[in-house]
Amino acid sequence: MKSLVILISGRGSNMLNIARACAEQQWPARVSAVISNEPEAAGLAAARDMGLAIEVVEHRGYATREAFDSALAGRVEAHAPDLVVLAGFMRVLGPGFVDRFAGRLINIHPSLLPSFPGLRTHARALDAGVRVHGATVHFVTPELDAGPIIAQAVVPVRSDDDEASLATRVQASEHVLYPAVVAGIVRDQVSLEGARVRLSPQMRAAFGVSDIVYAD
Numbered sequence: 001m002k003s004l005v006i007l008i009s010g011r012g013s014n015m016l017n018i019a020r021a022c023a024e025q026q027w028p029a030r031v032s033a034v035i036s037n038e039p040e041a042a043g044l045a046a047a048r049d050m051g052l053a054i055e056v057v058e059h060r061g062y063a064t065r066e067a068f069d070s071a072l073a074g075r076v077e078a079h080a081p082d083l084v085v086l087a088g089f090m091r092v093l094g095p096g097f098v099d100r101f102a103g104r105l106i107n108i109h110p111s112l113l114p115s116f117p118g119l120r121t122h123a124r125a126l127d128a129g130v131r132v133h134g135a136t137v138h139f140v141t142p143e144l145d146a147g148p149i150i151a152q153a154v155v156p157v158r159s160d161d162d163e164a165s166l167a168t169r170v171q172a173s174e175h176v177l178y179p180a181v182v183a184g185i186v187r188d189q190v191s192l193e194g195a196r197v198r199l200s201p202q203m204r205a206a207f208g209v210s211d212i213v214y215a216d
């Protein structure tokens with residue numbers, strides 16, 4: 001049984017979708033803890049209501065980023081995670097944390113990386129006039145929003161889209177994409193070879209949704 005630790009800062013809709021899929025699809029995994037840096041995160045209450053163990057490591061309680069990262073790493077490590085899932089976790093993690101969990105730390109970002117790293121991705125995509133936007137799940141490296149890409153969900157941009165309508169469709173795609181990727185990882189269908197991600201044929205065959213595009 002693999003151990004998953006999910007880090008959130010807000011609503012936690014991705015976390016909830018992963019936790020539900022884990023239970024309903026009987027993954028060989030369990031969500032050991034949901035940890036938030038924000039004590040008031042709505043996702044924390046929702047996780048608790050689902051019966052998940054929740055913890056808070058409040059970044060404001062630490063004088064430096066390194067001190068916060070170190071405290072968080074200790075709490076995460078206590079669950080011996082096979083995979084640490086960043087799901088709307090809004091703190092940049094430094095190299096100390098990232099290197100400690102290298103190869104078992106993933107993130108979802110609301111754009112087709114390497115386009116639009118950082119914040120306000122939907123507004124920037126509209127301003128740029130791109131015809132396709134979407135979401136990316138990637139391994140985390142010390143460079144922000146830049147690690148090896150595991151899979152992407154492509155969302156066409158409509159002529160009448162505004163930031164809110166585009167964000168809604170990207171989020172809906174995230175809720176399919178992220179559980180599918182985590183399922184693949186806990187079933188050992190995803191491997192990292194240097195900077196490239198390899199997926200098993202079973203994973204690609206098992207997952208036939210056309211607008212989710214795997215790395216290979």
Ligand code: GRF
Nearest residue numbers: 011012013014088108109110
């Ligand atoms: C998602 O859009 C994700 O791509 C980004 O933060 C948002 C989190 O949403 N990293 P939620 O908290 O999972 O609802």
